[in-house]
Amino acid sequence: MKASIDNFSTASAEYAQFRPDYPLELYHYLYARVKHFDCAWDCGTGNGQVAIVLAERFNQVQASDLSAAQIEQAVPHSRIQYSVCRAEQSPFSEQQFDLITVAQAIHWFDFSAFYEELRRVAKPGALLAVWGYGLLSVHPEIDPWIQHFYSATIGPYWDADRHHIDEAYARIPFPLAAVEQAQFSIHKRWSLEQFCGYLGTWSSVKKYIREKGEDPVAQLYPQLRAWWPEEQVLDIRFPIFLKTGHV
Numbered sequence: 001m002k003a004s005i006d007n008f009s010t011a012s013a014e015y016a017q018f019r020p021d022y023p024l025e026l027y028h029y030l031y032a033r034v035k036h037f038d039c040a041w042d043c044g045t046g047n048g049q050v051a052i053v054l055a056e057r058f059n060q061v062q063a064s065d066l067s068a069a070q071i072e073q074a075v076p077h078s079r080i081q082y083s084v085c086r087a088e089q090s091p092f093s094e095q096q097f098d099l100i101t102v103a104q105a106i107h108w109f110d111f112s113a114f115y116e117e118l119r120r121v122a123k124p125g126a127l128l129a130v131w132g133y134g135l136l137s138v139h140p141e142i143d144p145w146i147q148h149f150y151s152a153t154i155g156p157y158w159d160a161d162r163h164h165i166d167e168a169y170a171r172i173p174f175p176l177a178a179v180e181q182a183q184f185s186i187h188k189r190w191s192l193e194q195f196c197g198y199l200g201t202w203s204s205v206k207k208y209i210r211e212k213g214e215d216p217v218a219q220l221y222p223q224l225r226a227w228w229p230e231e232q233v234l235d236i237r238f239p240i241f242l243k244t245g246h247v
Contacts, residue, residue, distance in 0.1 A: 018198040020133070020186045020238055021049050022103065029182060030129050031057060033244060036098045041121065043087050044105030048074035054101065055079040062092060088113035092121045102130040107164035111173050122247040128176055131242040132165050133186060138195070138234055141227045149199075149220050157204040157211070168241040176245025186238035192228045195236070196221060 031037075040058040042051040047070055051063035061080045065071050068084045085091060087102075087109050100122060106114070118128060135150055137143050164172055190198070199205060199217045208216050228234060 018194065018201050019046070019049070020188055020198075022053075022131075022240065023184055023186060024053075026131070026184045026240065026242065027053055027057075029184075029242070030099065030101070030127065030244065033180075034099050034127050035125060036123075039097050040099040040101065041090075041092065041097045043090075043100060043102045044108070045074065045082070046070050046103075046105075048077075048080065048082065050101055050103050051080050051082075052077060054099070058099070062097070064090060088117050090117060090121060094120055095123045096121050098123055098126050100126065100128045102128075104132045106130045106172060107132070107161045107169070115173070115175060119247060124247065126247045127244055128247060129242065129244045130169065130172075130174075131240055132169060133238040133240045134165060134168065136236050136238045138236055139227065142224060145220065145223050149216070153216050153220070154202065154204040154208050157207040159203065162204075169243060174243055174245055176247060179243065179245040182242045182244075184240040184242065186236075186240060188236040188238075189233045190236050191233050192221075192224060192230055195224075195228075
């Protein structure tokens with residue numbers, strides 16, 4: 001079995017503060033494809049961003065993550081039960097879930113083991129929804145700096161499986177029925193400080209700091225500052241790629 005990867009425990013507080021959430025249109029798309037709303041599993045929940053939204057519609061939500069530090073940052077909810085476990089070895093009952101969601105996380109999983117576990121815990125006809133978001137865009141004068149930072153400065157410090165994000169999950173196996181794909185966008189309005197806070201949550205940035213002893217975001221800041229006044233708030237767009245299928 002592929003080794004578990006936990007890249008986010010050391011940045012759990014920043015992750016909760018700066019990571020973007022997902023548009024309601026994405027959830028409405030999912031709900032139109034779900035038959036029952038008894039129980040959902042948000043796998044790789046992180047700080048529970050998706051689980052909190054699912055709890056508004058489902059009677060019960062199981063939200064799990066490999067990182068205990070991430071779970072500690074999650075917001076409590078009466079219909080959410082948080083747990084620390086591997087995606088491939090969960091404590092859940094057979095045929096328990098109507099919907100299983102995996103947001104920005106499936107590329108870290110052992111695919112074959114996860115799908116085996118999925119078939120065990122999903123009800124017949126349950127929906128699996130996996131999605132991720134790619135590199136953000138801000139402004140034509142700023143985006144080339146961001147692309148260079150992403151690809152050249154910290155490119156060597158990404159984990160090998162990061163390529164699945166760049167490929168919009170095109171090569172991740174998805175052995176389910178009635179497979180559909182859709183695209184959405186995350187729209188935020190951020191200051192330069194908020195943007196740099198988000199960059200600081202990247203696992204590659206954390207690895208760069210550990211290995212080189214300096215912060216690459218601090219090195220990028222003056223270049224961005226030339227086009228992005230500190231007091232100015234700019235529109236940020238993240239492209240979302242989504243794939244769904246029935247078990």
